[in-house]
Amino acid sequence: MPVLLVFLVKLVVTVLLSAAVWFTIRYRTRLQSLVETREGLIIALLLVALRVVPFVAVFLVLNETPRGDIPFFYWKADLAHQGKLVYRDFWSFHSPLFSYLLALPVFLWNSPKVIVALMGVGEAICVWVTYRFYRRADPRGAFWKSVVYLLLPAPLIICLLGGQEDIWLWGFGVWAVMASRGGRDAFRVGMVLALALLTLKVTFVLIVFPLFFLLRDKVRFTGALLAVGVPALAVCYFVFGWLFLMPVQHADLPFSPNFVSILRPFTFGWLERVPLKYLNWFGMALTISVASLAGWRFRDKPLDRVLPALWVVTFGTFMLVQPSAMAYYLFLILIVLVFELTDLTNTRQVALLLLVNLLVIVQPFVYVYLGQPQFNRFSALTDSWNGLEYALEVAFVACVTTYVGRAWQRLEKI
Secondary structure, eight states: OOOHHHHHHHHHHHHHHHHHHHHHHHTHHHHHHHTTHHHHHHHHHHHHHIIIIHHHIIIISSSOOOOOTTTHHHHHHHHHHTTOOOOTBBBOOTTTTTHHHHHHHHHOOOOOHHHHHHHHHHHHHHHHHHHHHTTTTTTHHHHHHHHHHHHOOOHHHIIIIIOOOOOOHHHHHHHHHHTTTTTTTTHHHHHHHHHHHHHOOOGGGGGGGHHHHHHHHHHHHHHHHHHOOOOOOOOHHHHHHGGGGGGGGGGGGGGGSHHHHGGGGGGGTTTTGGGGGHHHHHHHHHHHHHHHHHHHHTTOHHHHHHHHHHHHHHHHHHHHHOTTTOOGGGGTTHHHHHHHHHOOHHHHHHHHHHHHHHHEEEHHHHHTTTHHHHHHHHOGGHHHHHHHHHHHHHHHHHHHHHHHHHHHHHHOOO
């Protein structure tokens, strides 16, 4: 199917699902009597209708070839399936165990389509765990927010067609809280985080810093990280040498939207002369500083109450200040935006959620369609397509900035 036609289908799906979200929120009071005592069944049916059925229709009936990151993921999974060594025999920007995790379903079905299915299973688990996490305090609200999340167009398109696994990071985060009895067992928190660092991507290390300041038993938390991390690093160095640092090299590529991409025209070419690695290190230092400040500032509050908003502050800041951050990183925080920062009775908050869903679908397409431009001077924006892309970047950055600010306010109120 031609790329432009795929994009148009995405737009149609976005409009239809956004209308479904709006209808569901507006009439949820009337629908409540129909779903009473059937919440788990309805969530399961929505997962089938909005994840399994589209998968079957797109990849089995229409026999479409997976796009996005899926071909790269399958390439890694197939090599891992053959017994090849990550970093040494093939390159990867993920943690050492990730390629081998991808390889597991390849033993059952050697096709890129099985990677899409794996991403869907991972998302479904994260949705279910998040629902159970929030159900303790607000059963009815947790159910309707689960429904809203599953109806949103962005998760469907990002996961099913884009093959993004970023929501898995949140799954590990909420697992750490639940496995540690709300954060009371710092050793278990550290063990789960260490496992996530070995399994997913190095980006996950960002949440370690605020949690260090937030948790009271820092010795047990650090001990768990070291108990897993030191032997793992030793093995990686013994097997791969310095090649195990390959995941950090992904940051050597500029993307958008972020503060750097929208500020480029205002620097009149100065940012173009600054090596990207310096901007990335500055962005990383700023992210860690903001996240650590939040962890220290709210250190007296319970982890199970603080983690969701702290997650948005940490990874939202990362999305804003890292010049290698892209729009699809929204999948890191999107489910938290729904459950933690969206009041379904607040029209403006619902509209913001639908707007950021639209932007995360439209902006990446326009950006890639135009050849991934970097606007270092205002003269580049005189072209109408470039102007549209820049406007989309500014709008997306404004939405993420709004959410980071609201997450901080949420932390203040806990």
